[in-house]
Amino acid sequence: MKGQITASLGFFAKLALSQSVIYSGSGYGTYYYDIQHPQSCGQDLSVANTGNVECSQFIALNLNQINSNNLVAMNHSLIASNLAQYCGRQVVVSVNGQPSSTPFFIGDGCERCGTGSSTGPWNPNGAPGLDFSFSALSALNSNACNNGHIDISWQVLDTTLYNFDTNAPGQPEGPVSGGGNPGNGGGSTCTWAGHCQGASCSSDNDCSDSLVCNSGVCSADSGSSGSTPPATCSWEGHCQGASCSSDDDCSDSLVCNSGKCSP
Incomplete structure (x- = not known):
């Protein structure tokens, strides 16, 4: 955990230059729902x-109605103390020092997330942390199903991705116009959601x-033909080669063979 926090500092320091951080920490990621795949991890x-969800106080939207696997629950006591400050805000989540490009946003409270030690044991x-959809947590770390939790660090930014009646009274509840689409596949204007300009990368x-990987960020390069997204399945993070414990952990017609999703 300590190594993860240290490795994240450089990225977070750069991020803070352009966007204010209103809450940060390290701890554990767990899951409690899944809109796309409600039958997941044998549950x-x-x-x-x-x-x-806690952020929709008056209209009382539920997770199905919000229809996004990118909604995240945070420390219940903290969010309840100031719903307008935290609800709908963007969350940058890192695993092993690598920030995810998924546009997570705060939408709910988590009782477990407000107590305990960030250094363990679990x-x-x-235990401090965040609560995710299973699909999102599994995409962050393929051990999510086997372990039930993963080590994470996070920063909640002052950028609003979703309007709730608690943080934007009088506005229609839903994704913020022009602020990216916090949907199941990640907001984007390119053909491969989550891998558009500005997303984190390790190679082209x-x-x-036609985007290329420049200093760890997907960027435009007029001199390059870019790359074509690799073949994908309908459940990101559960395609061929992903870790699994049963067939339920694998997408489409794939089956779990020796701990790997296979044809």
Whole structure:
């Protein structure tokens, strides 16, 4: 965990220059719902999907109605103290020092996330962190199903991705116009969601269309033909080669063979 925090400092320092950070920390990521794949990791999450989120106080939207696997729950006590400050805000999540390009946003409260120690040992009754959809957590770390939790660090920014009645009274509840689409596949204007200009990358193959990887960020390069997105399945993070514990962890017609999703 300590190494993860140290490795994240450089990225977060640069991020803070352009966007204000209103809450940050390190701890554990867990899951409690999944809109796209309610039958995940040997569990039925469909009932959890019908739960109302804490950030929608008056209209009382539930997770199914919000229809995004990128909604994240944070420390219940903290969010309840100032819903207008935290609800709908963008969250940058890092695993092993690598920031995810997924446009996560705060939408709910998590009782477990407000107590315990960030340095362990893991305690399911109280451990600081964030609560995700299973698909999102599994995309961050393929061990999410086997372990039930993963090590993360995070920063909540003052950028609003989603309007709730608590942070934007009088405005229609939904994704902020022009602020990116915090949907199931990540907001973008390119053909490969989550791999558009500004997304994190390690090579050109991580970037969509004609974009190239420049200093760890997908960028435009008129002198390059870019790369074509690799073949994908309908459930990101659960395609061929992904880690699994059962067939339910694999997308489409793939099956779990020796711990890997296979044809």
